Amino acid sequence: EVVLxxxxxxxxxxxxSLRLSCAASGFTFSSYAMTWVRQAPGKGLEWVSAISGNGDxxxxxxxxxxRFTISRDNSRNTLFLQVNSLRAEDTxxxxxxxxRYFDWFLSDNxxxxxxxxxxxxxxx
Amino acid sequence: SxxxxxxxxxxxxxxxxxxxxxxGDKLGDKYAFWYQQRPGQSPVLVIYQDSKRPSxxxxxxxxxxxxxxxxxxxxxxxxxxxxEYYCQAWDNSTVVFGGGTKLTVL
Numbered sequence: 001e002v003v004l005x006x007x008x009x010x011x012x013x014x015x016x017s018l019r020l021s022c023a024a025s026g027f028t029f030s031s032y033a034m035t036w037v038r039q040a041p042g043k044g045l046e047w048v049s050a051i052s053g054n055g056d057x058x059x060x061x062x063x064x065x066x067r068f069t070i071s072r073d074n075s076r077n078t079l080f081l082q083v084n085s086l087r088a089e090d091t092x093x094x095x096x097x098x099x100r101y102f103d104w105f106l107s108d109n110x111x112x113x114x115x116x117x118x119x120x121x122x123x124x
Numbered sequence: 125s126x127x128x129x130x131x132x133x134x135x136x137x138x139x140x141x142x143x144x145x146x147x148g149d150k151l152g153d154k155y156a157f158w159y160q161q162r163p164g165q166s167p168v169l170v171i172y173q174d175s176k177r178p179s180x181x182x183x184x185x186x187x188x189x190x191x192x193x194x195x196x197x198x199x200x201x202x203x204x205x206x207x208e209y210y211c212q213a214w215d216n217s218t219v220v221f222g223g224g225t226k227l228t229v230l
Contacts (some may be wrong), residue, residue, distance in 0.1 A: 035219070039168075045159075045167065045210055047219035061218045062125070095166055105217040108155055112169035112178065 001045030002113055004096050009118030016086050022079040022115055030074040033036040033099035036081050038092040051100035086122045093117040126215035126220035134165035135228045144225045146211030157212040158187060192200040203229050
């Protein structure tokens with residue numbers, strides 16, 4: 001069974017940083033692209049970033065480029081999201097999800113399954 | 125940037141058919157995906173590549189995509205289907221989600 005568990009969220013002051021983690025199990029982690037999606041309280045889903053199976057290719061939402069960095073450690077079956085210069089509007093639950101393929105940019109790629117998410121609250 | 129538009133809410137009586145639309149420019153030229161999110165839970169893929177169901181998803185869920193509109197149809201809707209539903213498509217290497225539709229089973 002594929003299991004994804006996010007961690008690293010919490011309360012952070014505006015301008016601060018966090019490193020989110022997503023621990024994966026139940027599949028060959030290095031063979032699949034992975035992604036982060038966030039959801040502000042009471043709002044819809046917003047795609048954040050994605051990374052190919054070997055980490056060589058990364059993709060970011062235009063609105064977040066420069067502040068968020070995705071990476072992965074295939075030896076530890078873990079996906080990361082470094083979030084910097086945090087703003088109140090970054091307050092959200094951050095989900096990780098597994099892609100269907102090694103590569104990210106394929107028109108029939110899906111996001112499945114998803115982890116339970118980790119809450120990031122940006123407030124002074 | 126590419127946009128997907130969904131109705132904010134849809135209501136259906138138990139046992140009836142619910143249809144949720146998702147519109148976007150030439151959406152029919154892309155694949156549409158649908159995710160179900162129950163309150164307090166993470167999203168679950170219910171339809172991929174316009175009309176295919178992942179294993180474990182009941183047959184009452186179906187999808188179609190043509191022109192500018194993709195549609196998620198739930199036949200014989202059950203109380204457990206009450207949830208938020210999001211459509212999704214690709215715009216180059218970017219994932220785009222619709223704003224979500226709250227399905228209420230009255």
